[in-house]
Amino acid sequence: MSDPVCPLCNRPIPSGSGSLHHLIPKLKGGKGGPTVLLHDICHREIHATLSEAELARSFDTIASLRTHPRLAKFIAWIAKRPPGFRSKVPGKRRSR
Template sequence: MSDPICPLCLRPIPGDVPQSLHHLIPKLKGGKGGPTVLMHHICHREIHATLSEAELARHFSTPEALRTHPRLAKFAAWVAKRPPGFRSKVPGKRRGR
């Protein structure tokens, strides 16, 4: 069986790397029990560092919409050049929006 594909960076997600379930509509904005997508943990962190829950619910509730956001598109292009098991070695808090 092949590895699932991350909907943000479009790289495979090997079973030995951190992964996350992303609620396409945030739970606090009515997405509890709604659709989720499996993605790399690093990609999931970047989404939540970039967008507020309100922005996610209103304008970025699909993988396609997420990839159109300028910062996320730049991140996806950058991380796509890394191997599927790439992990950030820099722990950090959310960056300013």
């Protein structure tokens, strides 16, 4: 069986290293709603970039997430990394 593919970066997700992302945050009514399996690093970048309100309001699909300038830059960068790549240095959190 082949590894699932991360819908954000289109790289295979090695067994046991995926993270479920609620397309609509649980705190904004997404509990029990649609989820997608992402790389842990991709999932962390989404939440470091966007607030729960922004995710619920404007970025509730993979297609919309890909249009965000910071995430688009991240996707271009991560696409060149191997599927099991893990950052050793956490990225900066968004300013609130």
